[in-house]
Amino acid sequence: MKITAVLGSPRKKGNSETLAEAFLEEAERLGAKVERFRLSALTYQGCTACQACKTTSEQCVLKDDLSPVLDALIEADAFLLATPVYFLDMPSQVKALIDRWFSFLKPGHLARSDASRLPAGKQMVLVVSQGAPESYFVDFVIRYDFIFKLLGFQPMHLIRGARLSDDPNAAAKRDDLLDKARTTARKVLAGEPSDADIPPYALRGGVRV
Ligand SMILES: Cc1cc2nc3c(=O)[nH]c(=O)nc-3n(C[C@H](O)[C@H](O)[C@H](O)COP(=O)(O)O)c2cc1C
Numbered sequence: 001m002k003i004t005a006v007l008g009s010p011r012k013k014g015n016s017e018t019l020a021e022a023f024l025e026e027a028e029r030l031g032a033k034v035e036r037f038r039l040s041a042l043t044y045q046g047c048t049a050c051q052a053c054k055t056t057s058e059q060c061v062l063k064d065d066l067s068p069v070l071d072a073l074i075e076a077d078a079f080l081l082a083t084p085v086y087f088l089d090m091p092s093q094v095k096a097l098i099d100r101w102f103s104f105l106k107p108g109h110l111a112r113s114d115a116s117r118l119p120a121g122k123q124m125v126l127v128v129s130q131g132a133p134e135s136y137f138v139d140f141v142i143r144y145d146f147i148f149k150l151l152g153f154q155p156m157h158l159i160r161g162a163r164l165s166d167d168p169n170a171a172a173k174r175d176d177l178l179d180k181a182r183t184t185a186r187k188v189l190a191g192e193p194s195d196a197d198i199p200p201y202a203l204r205g206g207v208r209v
Pocket residue numbers: 009010011013014015016017083084085086087088089129130131132133136164165166167168
């Protein structure tokens with residue numbers, strides 16, 4: 001199994017990365033080939049709405065350090081995205097990557113059932129770290145779950161670390177979360193479906209996926 005992993009925190013070896021590594025090291029132990037990208041080491045921009053990917057090209061025409069990340073995602077069997085919560089959402093550095101995924105959507109994507117240019121059925125693992133308790137920012141997961149499903153991923157596996165303070169070593173002291181990450185890796189490698197219970201995101205107008 002090929003896994004593309006994006007470590008999204010601007011903070012190297014912080015909490016989201018610790019949880020991601022617990023997953024990735026277990027996956028590698030079981031034979032997965034992992035390609036890691038640490039966004040903080042890359043230089044790139046977000047989507048510029050040039051619309052080239054909807055008119056003249058089937059790919060993003062911006063060429064920068066995100067280009068190999070997008071290419072690796074096309075090839076991957078599974079994709080892991082690790083991100084902290086910053087002001088109720090992803091940090092802008094991670095959001096810029098998500099915005100570039102616009103190039104994975106076909107023209108008129110919201111009106112079609114085959115919206116994605118990505119091969120369907122890739123596994124998706126979202127790793128989230130946040131300072132607040134678990135009940136906060138559930139909407140964050142629900143909103144991005146909508147995007148991942150639109151792009152054709154299988155229902156996401158979720159490794160969510162709450163009450164992880166500003167201490168970058170907080171996750172390393174949480175055996176429950178490290179166990180969850182390793183257990184999730186075994187499930188993904190075995191092709192088991194996610195047990196994350198994520199309610200559907202309701203768009204205004206009643207469109208649901
Ligand atoms: C700019 C900034 C904004 C943050 N905003 C939130 C927030 O809205 N909610 C929250 O629970 N934690 C917030 N945090 C705390 C981080 O999510 C938390 O420390 C997390 O464990 C960091 O993960 P990392 O070590 O992988 O970067 C924020 C931290 C920073 C630096």
